[in-house]
Amino acid sequence: MSHATPSVLVIDDEAQIRKFLDIGLRAEGYDVLLAATGSEGLALAATRSPDLVILDIGLPDKEGHEVLAELREWSQVPVLMLSVRDAEAEKVRALDAGANDYVTKPFSIQELMARLRVLLRTRSGEVTRAPQRFDDGRLVIDLALREATLDSAPLSLTRKEYAVLAMLVQHAGRVVTQQQLLRDIWGPTHVHDTHYLRIVLGKLRQKLGDDPTEPRWLKTEPGVGYRFMPGTSS
Structure with missing residues (x-):
């Protein structure tokens, strides 16, 4: 589903991160959906069809990797993974499992927005086919x-x-x-x-x-x- 104003679903159990991203994303003109658990995030993804998902790996009810796997069973929405875990194996696991990008906490909001713009261009159809x-x-x-x-x-x-x-x-x-x-x-x-x-x-x-x-x-x-x-x- 495409929105005139792109919507971003943030799934993160840290209230301060959700607030930080909510403010930053809204300032850039995005609609924002917030979820504190994997189950809540999956429900919002299913009912609200966001244009992009920011997914934390360390969630209280399900690992972010598990949420990603469930999401990929029925959706190809772009997913940017967030984690305090800087281990290379974590990044590779997420990307190989279908994540589109990966950012390690703490992160620069400018870098995050740049990554989102690339993923949303792909989602919106500006580069739906690989450029020739x-x-x-x-x-x-x-x-x-x-x-x-x-x-x-x-x-x-x-x-x-x-x-x-x-x-x-x-x-x-x-x-x-x-x-x-x-x-x-x-x-x-x-x-x-x-x-x-x-x-x-x-x-x-x-x-x-x-x-x-x-x-x-x-x-x-x-x-x-x-x-x-x-x-x-x-």
Whole structure:
């Protein structure tokens, strides 16, 4: 269901976090639904059809992972997970289970809003189909033609380098886990061969001139995966 004003469902048992997000989201023009438990959140998701869900992992009645699993049985609404748990395994578990993004507490409200905007653009249909062409004035990736250029010069990419770049571009703004990349590009028997990815990403960064300490396009989410960042060129 689409709303003229996007609605965001916040499922978090901490009253101060719910209040903080309620104020911040309303200030940005969102309608806000609040739930303190997983069961209450699932009921609101079913009856109010929010455009996006912010879901805390540590809930009093159900683990956030359990709520996500139940939600994914009948809805593909974008879900951004929140947690004080910074463990890489938690992030990977959430993303592989169907979460669209993950933010660790404490978080910057500006970063959270930026993540929400990316997810809501996907939800609202602005990018319902994966874009076939990325062009920010410097880097051009044409997925239909399988071509990539940087500053109008063709990029010489291996098949694996192009496949990784294309997959990240198709999920621009979102984290793609190492396991997802390895499974889709190298095959299911290689989901633990993370050194393959490190080599390919290193080569891609060299060819793009992308500094890993201050990435322009390819951001590493340590231990979790990678994110292609659109719209950051100046």
